[in-house]
Amino acid sequence: MAESVNGKVLVIPCSGVGKVHGLMAREATYRVIDELEPGASTTLCLALLVKGDEEAVEAVRTRPCITIDGCPKLCSYKNVQLAGGKIAESVRVVDAFKDHKGAKPGTATELAEEGWTITDEIGQQIAARVRELCGGEEQ
Amino acid sequence: MAERFAVLPCNGLDKAVGPLAREIALAVVEACEGELVCPVLFNNLPARYAKALELPLIVIDGCGTRCASKLAAEHALKVVRKLQVAEALKEMGESAGETLTPDPERLALCQRLAERLLSAPEEGTTRDREAAFTEPVEYATVTRDKFIFRIPRQGYLFNENHCWVRVAGGRARVGLSDYMQQELGDLTYCELPQVGAEIGQFDAVGSVESVKAVSDIISPVSGPVVAVNPAVAETPEIINQDPYVRGWVAELELRDLESDRALLLDGEAYLTLVRQKAADYRP
Secondary structure, eight states, X not given: OOSOOTTOEEEEEOOOXXXXXXXXXXXXXXXXXXXXXXXXXXXXXXXXXXXXXXXXXXXXXHSEEEEEESSXXXXXXXXXXXXXXXXXXXEEHHHHGGGXXXXXXXXXXXXXXXXXXXXXXXXXXXHHHHHHXXXXXXX | OOOOOEEEEOOOOSSTHHHHHHHHHHHHXXXXXXXXXXXXXXXXXXXXXXXXXXXXXXXXXXXXXXXXXXHHHHTTOOEEEEEEHHHHXXXXXXXXXXXXXXXXXXXXXXXXXHHHHXXXXXXXXXXXXXXXXXXXXXXXXXXXXXXXXXXXXXXEEEOTTSEEEEEETTEEEEEEOHHHHHHHOSEEEEEOOOTTOEEOTTSEEEEEEESSOEEEEEOSSOEEEEEEOHHHHHOTHHHHHOTTTXXXXXXXXXXXXXXXXXXXXXXXXXXXXXHHHHHTOOO
C-alpha cells in the first residue's frame, strides 16, 4: 500500500489498464489521495487484494472503502466485496458521462481536456464522500 | 513492424514503481501493436483474454511482490519475456522517484525499458539454454576420510533432500547432488518422469536405485517436465560420474522460481549442510 491506512478512507480504483475509463478511475484516485484529501485517504493496489495479500485484506475489512470502476465489469467493487471489504461508496466512471454526453475523454494512454474535466468532477465527488466518512471534518 | 506480444503488467498503483510498470506496458503495446491484458480483469474473467494470449506473452512487474508473474504462473501462461521494474532500475542506477505520477525523466526511462524488452532475445532459446546448462562448474569440496563431496560454488540451488536445480532461460534442470549419489553408491536404475507431467516443488521427479537403496528424486522447483535425460536411464552410472552436468534427470519449465527459491539453499548454505552431514557420514 502507498502508506499506512490508519484512520484513512481507502480509495480503490480498478486496474484500468488499457481503457480510457480505467485511466480516469486511476487519475481520479490520485487527485483525491495526493491533492484533495491527502490526510484522509489513501489507495491500495487491487492486484494485491486479488492475490490475497493479508495486509490488503485486513485493510479493506477495517477501513471504509470507496471503489472506482472504469467499466461496468466492476472489478474493484466485486473484488473488494469478495474480500469482505467495507464498501462505503461505489463510483462508476461511465455514470459521470451521463452529464457529458458525447464527450471525448482521450485514450487509454492520455486524457484529453474533456477527460480531465470529468476526472476532476469524479475526484471532487469522491473527496466529498471521504469528508463525510471522516465525520464531515475538513482534513 | 516488431513482433506482436500480449503484455500482462501488474496493477501498478500504489508504489512509485507500479505506474512505471503500467507505462512500460503501454509503450510496448503501442510499439508492437500488441494486446494489453488487464491483470484484475484477467483474474476474474480469463476467457476474456483467450485470443490475446495466443500471442507470445511479456510479463511486467513493478515491485517484488510480482503479482503479474504470480498471475501468469497460476494460469499456466508461457512467458517469453519478463521485466521487474524495481530490479531493472537498480541495475541501471536509477530510482522510481517518490510520486505515483511519473515525471518526464521517468517516462523516458520507461520508453527505454520498453525498447529493451522488445529487442531482448526470447527467454531461453534452445542453444543459449544448452550452453548455460553445460558451462563448466567450479566446485567447493568437503572431505571425509577417502570421500570427497563436490558442491558447485555458483549457479545451483539445492533442497535439503540433496537434489539440485540449475536455471537457464526460464527452464531448470534437476538432479542428485554428489553427496546423495555417493551415499547411494553405484546406481543401477534411474526412473525418469513423463514429459508433460506437472511437478510441484518437493514432488518426486523420478527415482534412482542402487545396490543399497531406492530413493526418490525430490524436485527443488515446480513446473511441467519439458525434457528428460535418456542417457541416465540407459546408463545410470553417469549420475555417479558427473552428477551436476551430464547426470541431470529432468528439465522443467519454471512456474514460479521466486516462490520456489525461498525454500532452497544456495551453494554456500548447501556446503554447510554437507559439512554437517559429512561429519556423521558412514559409507
